[in-house]
Amino acid sequence: MSPSTLAGLVGATLVGLGLYGLVLHPHPLRKLLAFNVIGNGVFLVFGIIARRGAAAGLSFDPVPQAMVITGIVVAFAASALAVALILGLYSEAGRVTLDPDAWTKPGPEEGK
Amino acid sequence: MNILPFLDILLASLIVTVAASTVVARDLFAAVVSYVAYGLLLAFVWIRLYAPDVALTEAAVGSGVTGVLLITAGKRLAAIRKAEPEAQPGPALKWLTGALAVLVACALAAAILMLPDVPPSLAPEAVTAASGPGAGLGNPITAVLISYRSFDTMLEKVVLILAVVGVWSIGKDAAWGNAPAPLGRSRPSPAMVFLAQILAPIGTLIGIHIFWVGADAPGGAFQGGALLAAMWMVAMMARFDEPPRIDAKWLRLGLVAGPAVFLVVGLAGISMAGNFFAYPPGFAKPIIIFIEAFMVLSIAVALPLLVAGPPSEGYET
Numbered sequence: 001m002s003p004s005t006l007a008g009l010v011g012a013t014l015v016g017l018g019l020y021g022l023v024l025h026p027h028p029l030r031k032l033l034a035f036n037v038i039g040n041g042v043f044l045v046f047g048i049i050a051r052r053g054a055a056a057g058l059s060f061d062p063v064p065q066a067m068v069i070t071g072i073v074v075a076f077a078a079s080a081l082a083v084a085l086i087l088g089l090y091s092e093a094g095r096v097t098l099d100p101d102a103w104t105k106p107g108p109e110e111g112k
Numbered sequence: 113m114n115i116l117p118f119l120d121i122l123l124a125s126l127i128v129t130v131a132a133s134t135v136v137a138r139d140l141f142a143a144v145v146s147y148v149a150y151g152l153l154l155a156f157v158w159i160r161l162y163a164p165d166v167a168l169t170e171a172a173v174g175s176g177v178t179g180v181l182l183i184t185a186g187k188r189l190a191a192i193r194k195a196e197p198e199a200q201p202g203p204a205l206k207w208l209t210g211a212l213a214v215l216v217a218c219a220l221a222a223a224i225l226m227l228p229d230v231p232p233s234l235a236p237e238a239v240t241a242a243s244g245p246g247a248g249l250g251n252p253i254t255a256v257l258i259s260y261r262s263f264d265t266m267l268e269k270v271v272l273i274l275a276v277v278g279v280w281s282i283g284k285d286a287a288w289g290n291a292p293a294p295l296g297r298s299r300p301s302p303a304m305v306f307l308a309q310i311l312a313p314i315g316t317l318i319g320i321h322i323f324w325v326g327a328d329a330p331g332g333a334f335q336g337g338a339l340l341a342a343m344w345m346v347a348m349m350a351r352f353d354e355p356p357r358i359d360a361k362w363l364r365l366g367l368v369a370g371p372a373v374f375l376v377v378g379l380a381g382i383s384m385a386g387n388f389f390a391y392p393p394g395f396a397k398p399i400i401i402f403i404e405a406f407m408v409l410s411i412a413v414a415l416p417l418l419v420a421g422p423p424s425e426g427y428e429t
Contacts, residue, residue, distance in 0.1 A: 003117075003120045003160045003161070004161055005224065005225070006120050006121065006124050007124070007157050007160065007161055008221075008224035009221050009224060010124045010127055011220070011224075012217045012218075012220035012221040013128050013131075013221075014127075014128070014131055015216060015217055016213040016216055016217025016218075016220075017131050017132055017213065017217075018131075018135065019209075019212065019213045019216055019217075020135060020209055020210060020213040021134075021135035021136075023209045023212070023213075024201050024205070025135075027140065029140060029182065029185060029186065029189065030140065030143060032182075033134060033135075033143055033144065033147055033182065034135055036147070036174075037131055037134060037135065037147075037150075040150075040151075040154055040174070041220075043166075043170075044154070044157065045220065045224065047158065047161050047163060047166065048161065048224065049227075050163065051161050051162065051163075052227065060162040062252035062255070063256055063260070063261065065163050065165060065166055065253055065256075066165075066253050066256040066257045066260075066261055066264075066265075067261070068163075068166050068169075069166055069257065069334055070257070070264055070265065072166070072169045072173050072174045073169070073173055073268060073272065073334060073338075074268060074271050075174070076173050076174070076177060076181075076415070076418070077271055077272050077274075077275035077418060078275070079178060079181060079182075080181055080275055080279060080418035080419065081275050081278045081279055081418075083181055083182070083421070084279040084282045084421055084422055085282060086185065086189075087185060087188055087189070087282075087421060087422075088282040088283075088422070090188075090189060096189060
């Protein structure tokens with residue numbers, strides 16, 4: 001099996017793993033981590049397409065690679081915004097749960 | 113006998129294991145640490161895919177700066193983690209989600225194994241653009257980023273600025289204009305201080321070097337800028353420096369400098385070279401280095417601000 005096919009299969013596995021974590025983790029920061037794992041999987045799949053598309057005598061196709069670089073930076077920017085929203089939720093409400101039922105029960109702040 | 117295939121398989125299984133531990137770890141901090149290790153391992157895969165530029169970006173931004181962001185966030189949330197036990201999903205939901213995840217992964221894997229033999233590619237066009245009269249860059253990735261797909265790269269910087277604006281606007285109204293909360297503890301450990309003293313000067317040099325060689329070798333504005341950003345954050349964690357007030361003039365100028373210079377040069381291309389974002393022949397390389405220098409500045413300012421978070425009350429400098 002060539003290294004690029006192997007990397008593609010790793011990418012597919014990462015998407016699966018990340019999806020599992022994204023759905024099941026109750027904590028929003030853990031969801032964010034899992035979402036980043038999915039993103040990395042997608043980048044890897046894109047990367048092997050870059051490797052395969054080397055039709056011009058290069059060992060890789062620079063276009064998808066450049067887009068992955070752009071993607072990594074944009075993914076970071078989105079994660080930073082998500083972290084700020086989670087911390088903002090905490091400072092407003094005193095907790096970070098996404099469970100809609102939890103909001104109807106008295107929270108740690110309201111007890112005072 | 114060639115040992116590379118075995119190393120590939122070893123690396124692949126390591127990555128999947130570490131990614132799995134990121135997803136299933138009980139503790140938030142353990143998950144974040146696994147994620148950083150996993151990002152560094154991914155950088156090795158990118159090297160195996162002949163993508164050293166992506167590997168550098170993944171190691172610096174995907175693993176390093178994202179790790180700092182999540183560790184900082186985890187620390188700020190640490191106080192409540194124990195106070196409120198989260199409802200865990202039941203076994204039925206776990207099995208169902210697991211089945212869905214396996215299905216999606218298998219579908220993707222099948223698609224990868226069945227890709228067409230002669231893949232469609234933009235590589236010839238990109239190579240022509242990179243080696244054409246307007247370029248003269250040895251690194252095709254940099255040529256694609258700044259020349260062939262220049263509009264994407266410019267807009268991506270705009271995305272960074274929008275993210276900074278988004279993060280700032282989450283802060284309280286009363287705190288507007290203040291500095292974000294400090295990154296480090298009020299009394300940083302001696303090890304952190306020592307690390308900052310040794311690493312920050314060397315890392316700054318390496319960052320500038322990576323930017324400078326990026327025209328012809330792996331590297332470039334993203335990777336160099338991310339490294340400079342990381343060094344600034346190390347200095348802030350050791351409390352040699354504090355996050356700046358968000359209404360500082362120099363800060364805002366630095367943030368917009370990259371895309372602004374890029375846009376001005378792009379508009380100048382209409383009159384100078386006959387096309388938006390066209391570079392006059394012979395001058396392309398100095399112009400590209402000029403644009404990249406400002407982009408490095410913008411990235412080095414934007415990334416630490418994204419990590420530092422919204423302006424905070426009570427931390428006025």
